[in-house]
Amino acid sequence: MSRLVVVSNRVADPRKTAAGGLAVALAEVLNNTGGLWFGWSGRIVEDGGQPSLHTQHAGPVTLVTADLGQSDHAAYYVGYSNGVLWPVFHYRLDLADFDDGYIAGYRRVNQQFARQLAPLLREDDIIWVHDYHLIPLAAELRALGCTQRIGFFLHIPLPPPLILAAIPGHDWLIRALFAYDVVGFQAEADLLHFDNYVAAEAHAQPVGEHRWRAFNRTVQAGAYPIGIDVDEFQGLAQAHEGREMFERMRREYSRRKLLVGVDRLDYSKGLPQRLKAFRALLTRYPETHRSATLIQIASPSREDVSAYTDILHELESLCGSINGNFGELDWMPVRYMHRTVARPRLPGLYRASRVALVTPLRDGMNLVAKEFIAAQDPADPGVLVLSRFAGAAEQLKEALMVNPYDVEGTANAIHLALQMPVEERRVRHESLMATIRQYDVHWWCNAFLDTLAQAESAESGTPWLRL
Template sequence: MSRLVVVSNRVADPRKTAAGGLAVALGEVLNNSGGLWFGWSGKLAEGDAEPQLNVQQAGPVTLATVDLDREDYEAYYVGYSNGVLWPVFHYRLDLADFDAGYIEGYRRVNQMFARRLLPMLQPDDVIWVHDYHLIPLAAELRALGCTQRIGYFLHIPLPPPLILAAIPGHDWLVKGLCSYDVVGFQSEADHEHFCDYIQAEAKAQPAGEGRWRVFNRTIHAGAYPIGIDVQEFRGVTEAPEAAEMYERMKREYSRRKLLVGVDRLDYSKGLPQRMRAFRELLRRYPETRQSATLIQIASPSREDVSAYTDILHELESLCGSINGNYGELDWMPVRYMHRTVARARLPGLYRASRVALVTPLRDGMNLVAKEFIAAQDPEDPGVLVLSRFAGAAEQLKEALLVNPYDTEGTAAAIHLALQMPLEERRERHQSLLATLTRYDVHWWCDSFLQTLGQAEAEETGTPWLRL
């Protein structure tokens, strides 16, 4: 059996269920192969020496991390990853800082990661690299002589070619993507954007069944929508913490219909637009006043960046004005929390809610939408209101799909969700849950690694080794 090597910006201990379904799913494959998980420690090193490699065992899995110095952290993580790639990949060219010269730090850290990882590799390893922080890692590993199969998965959206081409050095970035053997995306739309780009800019030629000849090598590109561990999440829903949260919410809001939103505080999540739609709901449909309460959780995120500070102030102002204009002594329309709620408690909140609002302006997938579905009581399920600009919308067609830029249309969809008959709610939920169960996180992991294993057989002529 080939050993799996996972590389990501941050490393999680797969034994800790609080790490979430992704860590658990990767942990299963890593456990089975005695694998290695490599990435940044999350810590900043002191002094000028090259950061030390920190290695520890998590059962049969080896966790290997390196620290970053302050300069590299500012350039690689804050500057280029989150100041250039994140906004552009979420279609926000206006927020990208193209002029600060962060790209050299981004490449420098990827080179350092490659140097530290290479001596730990074994000849038959299969390497799986994750997300936008590490786009050039395969190219840097190849430059050092790495010949192992390397796959890559982008967890965030990939924009259309014209938006991608606005990044100075976009051709270098995409050439880096083409150094992988398999490149995976969350949605067919993102996959199509990649194929359109490499055909137009790199003269790629189709080689059949998702493969392309580009830069004198064959790569495979495809959509692999990430799922959740449905059984694991339903187990969390039945656990004491979630059950206590459910009972408490049902008691405290026995006369109300709960709506819930759970997001990181980020400009991609469409939180101000959501609040305007909820305000429009109260204005246009007076019967929802005193009967509907929105619980909005906005977890802190990158608050040292001005764009996040701006959206925090806008969101607080909107929540305050809605409560001021529509609230009563015994009813507040919006319960807003700017903090993180423990994962063990969230399923109870989801289950107590009649409607979930998942309305990002752009999102790679959005697992909150899937967790909400998994947490529902099949006999009395809630309704998912989902942005058509979330990657999840390609799969979750029985949700109420909305355009978050359309305030009136979103308000009308929320009203429809609040009034939806039980039979229709059950039918929609049954179909959504079937999709979630079929395309869960284990399917995602297995299907990607199967493609990567088949790519190895095609390139080398050796039998495919299942991980």
């Protein structure tokens, strides 16, 4: 069995389920193959020194991390990854900072990672690279002579060609994707955007369904919507912290209908629009007064960036305004928390809530939607209100779909969710549960890796020119 090598910006111990996300998703296959996980250590060192590698073992899995210099971190992570790619890929050209120096640092760090990773590779390894921080990594590995099968998965959306083309050097980015054997996206919409771009801008030739030839390389593209480990998450709901949170919420809000939102503090999540919709709900439907309570968790994120500071202040102002205008001595409409809630406690919060508000302006997938479904009591389930602009909307069709830009329409959908009879809630939940079980994290992992394993390895004899 070939060893799996995972490369991502950050590395987590796959033994710790509290880590969530990618660690939970990849734990099984990494353990089974004695895999290697490579990425940034999270350490920022002074410029001029030799970047250090750190190696540790998590059972049969080897974790290797690399330090970054101050200027490299500023250009690669803050500048290009999160100052250019993140806003543009989420359709926010107005927030992108196209500083010329950022792309040089982005390329430099990917070259550094490639030089550090290449000596650790075995001839029959299968390499799986994750997310927008590392788009050019395969091209750098190919330039060093690596011929292993290499796949790439983009966890965030891919924008339409005209938005993507606003990035200076956009053609370089897409050319870099052709150094991979398989490129995966969260949603069919993202796959369509890729197909349209490579056909129109890269003049790639189709050689099969979602299979393209350009730059002396052939790449297979596909949609592989990521899921959750349903049993693992339901296990958290039954564990001590999950049950304790559920019972506490039930006691403290016994006379209320809880609505819940759990997000990173990010302009892509549509948090101001969500709070405005909740305010519209209270204005339009007075019967929700003293009845509906929104618990909104906004975990800290990149608070040194001005766009995040602005949204933090806007949220605090909106929450204060809503509570000031509608609150009573024994009822505050919004409970806002600007901190992270431990993952083992979240299932209890979800289970106690009548409605989940997952209303991003744009999102690659959004696993909160799937976790909320998994945590529900099948006999008395809550209702998912879901943005049509979340990748999850392609799968979770029985949710109440909303346009988060339509404040009044979202308020009406929330009211419908609060009033929905239990029979309808059960029917919707049963169908949603079937979907998240069929397309769980194990399906995602196996579907992508099966495609990669069957892909032809890098064409021998065709040198990859450094970009």
